[in-house]
Amino acid sequence: MILLGWSLEFRGEIGRALLWQEKALSLAESLGESVYREYALWSLGIGWWRHRKPDRAAELLKDALQLTYVVDDPRQAAACLEDWLGLPRRKPNSGAPQC
Numbered sequence: 001m002i003l004l005g006w007s008l009e010f011r012g013e014i015g016r017a018l019l020w021q022e023k024a025l026s027l028a029e030s031l032g033e034s035v036y037r038e039y040a041l042w043s044l045g046i047g048w049w050r051h052r053k054p055d056r057a058a059e060l061l062k063d064a065l066q067l068t069y070v071v072d073d074p075r076q077a078a079a080c081l082e083d084w085l086g087l088p089r090r091k092p093n094s095g096a097p098q099c
Contacts, residue, residue, distance in 0.1 A: 002043055004020045005018070005019075005024065006043065018047045018051065022044065024036065024039075028040055034067055035071050038067035041060050042064040045058070
């Protein structure tokens with residue numbers, strides 16, 4: 001579901017991408033799964049940033065960052081932190097945040 005969201009996002013179908021990423025997040029939460037929840041939160045953060053909702057994006061990226069410490073994922077922690085801190089400086093159509 002996350003990958004489907006990413007493929008839709010790359011095609012510019014942000015609204016549909018967000019729907020699939022929300023489904024992935026709901027499934028991960030219902031199963032108590034932390035790694036996919038972390039990636040779904042990160043994906044949603046990027047999607048909402050592209051949808052021009054930087055406050056919502058920052059909230060989701062912060063949540064994803066907190067989960068990276070729970071699952072000990074330093075690579076994703078760096079990506080979340082870089083994207084979260086870069087939101088104010090980057091415009092949605094100026095290129096994708098990293099990872």
